[in-house]
Amino acid sequence: MGDDHAAPQRLTVLAGRYAAIKKEVAAGLRARQEATRFGGPPLPDDGPSAAGKRDARRIAAERLGAGVSHTTLEKVLWLERVAVDMERRASLRREAMDAWDEVDSGAPVNWPHERIRTLVLIDDLERMIAEHPADSVVKMVAERELRLLRSRGVHGVTPAMKRRTRQALAGAERLDRDIDEAARRIGPGWRELEDYLKRRRAERKAVRDQEIRDRIKARAEAPLDGGANP
Numbered sequence: 441m442g443d444d445h446a447a448p449q450r451l452t453v454l455a456g457r458y459a460a461i462k463k464e465v466a467a468g469l470r471a472r473q474e475a476t477r478f479g480g481p482p483l484p485d486d487g488p489s490a491a492g493k494r495d496a497r498r499i500a501a502e503r504l505g506a507g508v509s510h511t512t513l514e515k516v517l518w519l520e521r522v523a524v525d526m527e528r529r530a531s532l533r534r535e536a537m538d539a540w541d542e543v544d545s546g547a548p549v550n551w552p553h554e555r556i557r558t559l560v561l562i563d564d565l566e567r568m569i570a571e572h573p574a575d576s577v578v579k580m581v582a583e584r585e586l587r588l589l590r591s592r593g594v595h596g597v598t599p600a601m602k603r604r605t606r607q608a609l610a611g612a613e614r615l616d617r618d619i620d621e622a623a624r625r626i627g628p629g630w631r632e633l634e635d636y637l638k639r640r641r642a643e644r645k646a647v648r649d650q651e652i653r654d655r656i657k658a659r660a661e662a663p664l665d666g667g668a669n670p
Contacts, residue, residue, distance in 0.1 A: 452544040454506050455516035462500035469496055515553040516543055532563050558597045562589055581612040
């Protein structure tokens with residue numbers, strides 16, 4: 441019992457225990473919140489660690505009593521979720537399982553976690569490019585960000601770069617929604633209006649081109665001295 445608790449490399453075991461405690465703590469916090477919302481007497485806290493707190497993750501890590509932060513335990517659990525996510529490509533799931541094994545063998549969790557986060561982001565970008573139409577802002581932003589990440593390589597992508605990419609994608613998604621909403625407000629004549637504007641631009645260009653040709657022709661036919669012919 442003591443050996444299992446003292447072995448720091450067994451983060452995967454601790455993470456499993458932490459997940460069970462967190463689920464129980466979250467249920468208790470929800471029950472207290474509901475009791476207070478509907479006018480009932482507040483339920484007692486289960487211990488001093490819960491008093492004045494509303495974050496099940498921190499409470500669960502404290503109750504686990506292993507001296508491991510909730511952020512570290514959440515990273516281990518996230519690696520496991522990616523490893524079993526059947527919607528991800530098989531090679532990514534294998535990478536995540538390998539990272540999980542590294543942590544289980546005693547490796548620090550931060551680097552495996554960041555490496556898999558980069559691969560997950562690349563996978564997300566590839567799926568966005570495949571799923572969005574050619575005129576989507578999301579598709580264009582995803583293509584740009586994917587080129588940037590690949591140029592840096594997995595080892596060269598920083599957490600700040602990943603945050604910036606996610607923010608850029610969120611902005612692109614909002615812009616796509618705004619464009620779709622504008623098209624809905626314009627109605628079914630949107631494409632006809634677009635075609636009309638293109639035709640008008642083409643017509644104006646044709647008229648301008650003809651004016652230039654006429655002026656060039658007139659100048660070429662005019663007398664050199666600019667006066668009347670004798």
